[in-house]
Amino acid sequence: MSAGEASPRLGELIEEAQRVLAICNACRYCEGYCAVFPALERRLSFTEHDVHYLASLCHNCGSCLYACQYAPPHEFQLNFPRVLAQVRKQTYKRYAWPAFLARAFERNGLAVALLTVACLALFFMAMALAGDPARLFRAYPDSEGSFYAVLPHGAMAGAFAVVFAYVILAFAMSFASFWPDTGELASEFVSPGSSGSATWDALTLKYLDGGGAGCTYPDEKPSFARRNFHHLTFHGFMLCFAATCVATLYHYGFGWKAPYGFWSLPVLLGTVGGVGLLAGPAGLLWLKRRRDPLLVDPSQDGMDLAFLALLFLVSLSGLLLLALRETRAMGIILAVHLGAVLALFLSLPHGKFVHALYRFAALTRFHIERRRPLPEIGSE
Amino acid sequence: MDSSRIYDLLILGGGNAGLCAALAARKAGLGVLVVESAPIHFRGGNSRHTRNMRTMHAGPLDVLTGAYTEEEYWQDLLKVTGGLTDEALARLTIRGTEGHLPWMKQHGVRFQAPLGGTLHLSRTNAFFLGGGKALVNAYYAAAAAMGVETCYDTEAIDLEIEGDRFIAATVRREGARQRLRAKALVAASGGFESNLAWLREAWGPPADNFIVRGTPYNMGVVLKLLLAKGAKQVSDAMQGHCVAIDARAPKFDGGIVTRVDAVSLGIVVNKHAQRFSDEGEDFWPKRYAIWGRLVAGQPDQLGFSIIDHKSMGKFMPPVYAPVKAASLGELASALGLDGAALEATVAQFNAAVRPGTFDHTILDDCRTEGLAPPKTHWARAIDSPPYYAYPLRPGITFTYLGVATDAKARMLMADGRPSANIFAAGEIMAGNVLGKGYLAGIGMAIGTTFGRIAGEEAARHVRG
Numbered sequence: 065m066s067a068g069e070a071s072p073r074l075g076e077l078i079e080e081a082q083r084v085l086a087i088c089n090a091c092r093y094c095e096g097y098c099a100v101f102p103a104l105e106r107r108l109s110f111t112e113h114d115v116h117y118l119a120s121l122c123h124n125c126g127s128c129l130y131a132c133q134y135a136p137p138h139e140f141q142l143n144f145p146r147v148l149a150q151v152r153k154q155t156y157k158r159y160a161w162p163a164f165l166a167r168a169f170e171r172n173g174l175a176v177a178l179l180t181v182a183c184l185a186l187f188f189m190a191m192a193l194a195g196d197p198a199r200l201f202r203a204y205p206d207s208e209g210s211f212y213a214v215l216p217h218g219a220m221a222g223a224f225a226v227v228f229a230y231v232i233l234a235f236a237m238s239f240a241s242f243w244p245d246t247g248e249l250a251s252e253f254v255s256p257g258s259s260g261s262a263t264w265d266a267l268t269l270k271y272l273d274g275g276g277a278g279c280t281y282p283d284e285k286p287s288f289a290r291r292n293f294h295h296l297t298f299h300g301f302m303l304c305f306a307a308t309c310v311a312t313l314y315h316y317g318f319g320w321k322a323p324y325g326f327w328s329l330p331v332l333l334g335t336v337g338g339v340g341l342l343a344g345p346a347g348l349l350w351l352k353r354r355r356d357p358l359l360v361d362p363s364q365d366g367m368d369l370a371f372l373a374l375l376f377l378v379s380l381s382g383l384l385l386l387a388l389r390e391t392r393a394m395g396i397i398l399a400v401h402l403g404a405v406l407a408l409f410l411s412l413p414h415g416k417f418v419h420a421l422y423r424f425a426a427l428t429r430f431h432i433e434r435r436r437p438l439p440e441i442g443s444e
Numbered sequence: 445m446d447s448s449r450i451y452d453l454l455i456l457g458g459g460n461a462g463l464c465a466a467l468a469a470r471k472a473g474l475g476v477l478v479v480e481s482a483p484i485h486f487r488g489g490n491s492r493h494t495r496n497m498r499t500m501h502a503g504p505l506d507v508l509t510g511a512y513t514e515e516e517y518w519q520d521l522l523k524v525t526g527g528l529t530d531e532a533l534a535r536l537t538i539r540g541t542e543g544h545l546p547w548m549k550q551h552g553v554r555f556q557a558p559l560g561g562t563l564h565l566s567r568t569n570a571f572f573l574g575g576g577k578a579l580v581n582a583y584y585a586a587a588a589a590m591g592v593e594t595c596y597d598t599e600a601i602d603l604e605i606e607g608d609r610f611i612a613a614t615v616r617r618e619g620a621r622q623r624l625r626a627k628a629l630v631a632a633s634g635g636f637e638s639n640l641a642w643l644r645e646a647w648g649p650p651a652d653n654f655i656v657r658g659t660p661y662n663m664g665v666v667l668k669l670l671l672a673k674g675a676k677q678v679s680d681a682m683q684g685h686c687v688a689i690d691a692r693a694p695k696f697d698g699g700i701v702t703r704v705d706a707v708s709l710g711i712v713v714n715k716h717a718q719r720f721s722d723e724g725e726d727f728w729p730k731r732y733a734i735w736g737r738l739v740a741g742q743p744d745q746l747g748f749s750i751i752d753h754k755s756m757g758k759f760m761p762p763v764y765a766p767v768k769a770a771s772l773g774e775l776a777s778a779l780g781l782d783g784a785a786l787e788a789t790v791a792q793f794n795a796a797v798r799p800g801t802f803d804h805t806i807l808d809d810c811r812t813e814g815l816a817p818p819k820t821h822w823a824r825a826i827d828s829p830p831y832y833a834y835p836l837r838p839g840i841t842f843t844y845l846g847v848a849t850d851a852k853a854r855m856l857m858a859d860g861r862p863s864a865n866i867f868a869a870g871e872i873m874a875g876n877v878l879g880k881g882y883l884a885g886i887g888m889a890i891g892t893t894f895g896r897i898a899g900e901e902a903a904r905h906v907r908g
Contacts, residue, residue: 093578096554
């Protein structure tokens with residue numbers, strides 16, 4: 065991000081957020097919906113860092129917009145969820161690492177994602193072809209260790225290790241610049257009380273519930289659809305990740321080589337997770353297409369769509385690989401699956417996934433603050 | 445909206461009272477049409493700006509702590525109205541509230557713990573999650589699900605009343621007039637606080653400087669028609685809920701955020717930089733309702749709440765930033781006041797302040813001596829720059845002039861007998877209970893009680 069280019073717009077956006085937060089602080093009717101309102105009520109005025117923090121605390125459930133007496137067309141034009149959504153994109157760019165890739169948040173659309181998958185898949189195919197052109201299109205029984213017959217294990221593991229290390233480093237660097245700006249100590253973040261509560265909130269999506277009745281998403285009628293599809297997506301992803309971890313342990317710890325049987329732990333975890341990772345992103349996309357345009361920042365649609373599409377593609381190609389691994393199509397599917405997974409991981413630090421990092425940090429800060437006495441900021 | 449049909453029940457006004465009547469009447473099997481003058485986004489009259497309902501309860505109830513008995517509630521009401529209330533209707537309202545909570549929840553209203561800074565209301569007032577607009581949204585959704593018909597942007601402009609009987613209403617929608625017939629009418633269309641001409645008629649030229657805190661749609665058309673066609677009047681056009689709000693607020697619909705809660709922490713002067721009332725007479729929640737009238741009585745209906753650095757941040761944050769200055773002279777010039785006069789007023793005030801222990805949570809012993817008017821609590825010298833000021837104007841919230849009703853929500857005719865088929869609920873009849881003064885959350889209590897009664901009684905009337 066070149067600071068000079070984005071600053072004036074960012075400045076206006078922060079000012080708009082500060083205007084909106086001041087109205088909310090004087091009203092407070094929405095206090096019971098989520099963590100954002102109790103957090104803002106601890107303040108009399110809002111610094112730029114407060115704005116980033118509160119924006120990341122917002123889950124965009126939408127309830128406050130429909131309840132708002134000042135929402136458009138009221139002359140105050142107060143659209144709390146949307147202005148915070150717009151701020152979140154700026155948060156992602158501001159704390160992105162490496163910084164020169166911050167523009168990716170603007171351009172990280174579906175086309176880029178699919179192109180990345182295609183390039184990486186072609187790369188894996190070329191790698192297989194370079195060894196022996198025939199082996200990519202052969203059918204292998206499981207007993208012949210199909211995957212590694214096409215692509216050497218070392219090449220796969222090496223590529224993923226490098227990308228994984230990059231992702232971890234990128235997140236660590238982003239967090240390391242975000243957290244000090246909140247004014248909290250690093251030791252506060254790691255104290256188990258607050259981060260434990262935040263973990264619970266994140267795993268249960270506590271605040272994606274509109275204060276108890278469900279989000280007003282995709283429209284005004286409260287529903288738990290979005291939370292449920294998010295659960296399927298997140299926990300599906302985690303099960304797939306667990307499958308990979310177990311498989312890695314099998315490989316290096318016990319010397320058991322893939323492919324594993326249908327009733328083995330890695331395949332069971334991957335299958336269940338994969339189904340969740342198909343249904344979750346599909347459901348989220350379906351909801352997204354029907355949501356109230358007032359609620360969101362449409363400039364982030366590309367980023368959202370790309371992330372959901374990659375998750376879906378990873379899962380779809382993974383499940384196809386499982387079903388067709390003893391056929392001649394396996395080589396191509398394997399290349400596409402590896403391409404999709406690698407593209408997904410490469411996009412993590414500069415795509416929609418980063419919301420998890422800042423949301424978790426914000427929730428942790430919320431719990432840190434909540435343990436402190438309320439500042440004396442008066443009453444009626 | 446079908447002018448060939450004779451509706452069971454026509455309800456004029458789609459705020460809390462009208463919707464409670466609609467839900468109750470529909471439950472009893474009536475075909476109900478609600479006519480709302482506002483467009484959908486501004487539906488609900490002043491209910492959309494409310495936040496809680498004052499509720500009687502014998503013990504902890506839902507979000508309410510402790511107990512709030514009928515007697516205590518009644519005494520609170522008696523105190524603020526100075527006896528200008530109908531005890532039977534008031535007690536009916538009070539007793540109704542305890543049963544409203546479950547009924548409201550059943551129709552989708554959700555409650556929340558008292559908001560930050562409102563702990564003093566945790567025992568007496570049940571807060572709506574999301575505020576009054578969320579409540580109104582819930583009721584409209586429930587009404588639609590039950591088959592209540594609703595028309596927005598539709599204004600009642602005439603009523604046909606023969607003797608004590610309602611026949612039809614003329615409404616206007618997109619410029620076209622329609623005549624709507626119904627077997628019964630519930631008038632729930634609020635007061636006349638949005639009608640600037642009517643306010644001027646009542647208050648004279650000072651009304652031009654009033655700010656209307658709530659909906660711009662309460663024009664009092666139905667109220668005026670009913671009074672003209674033989675309804676018995678309660679209260680008078682100058683009674684209402686009028687608070688001092690930030691003078692920079694929009695002319696209409698600014699709602700709660702335009703309040704200024706700094707008054708009791710400093711002094712208030714008029715445009716001649718003179719104080720005019722005891723700012724520390726009682727706790728602010730008990731006094732904010734009189735300051736609208738006090739400011740209305742000042743030249744140009746202007747006041748300035750002035751505090752110094754010591755008091756900043758000790759009251760609910762107002763939405764408009766204060767005028768800030770390093771000296772009183774600069775503050776005066778920023779406000780358009782005479783600098784020497786303001787300095788003299790503050791100096792005189794400071795000299796009169798007696799030593800005491802400041803505590804804003806009790807009626808403390810910080811007071812002035814030998815000053816007129818005095819400041820009887822929380823008086824601290826205004827001497828620590830920077831100085832801050834909030835300009836004040838009267839903010840009219842709602843009016844009490846209304847039609848008289850009986851305990852069945854039947855509108856009374858001028859001779860005191862009830863109308864055959866006209867019922868009234870909400871602000872249009874609140875003056876029966878609230879002849880003057882104000883008690884936080886009582887408007888929603890009156891609207892819900894009489895709305896429900898009106899719906900049930902209309903059903904009884906129609907179904908015989």
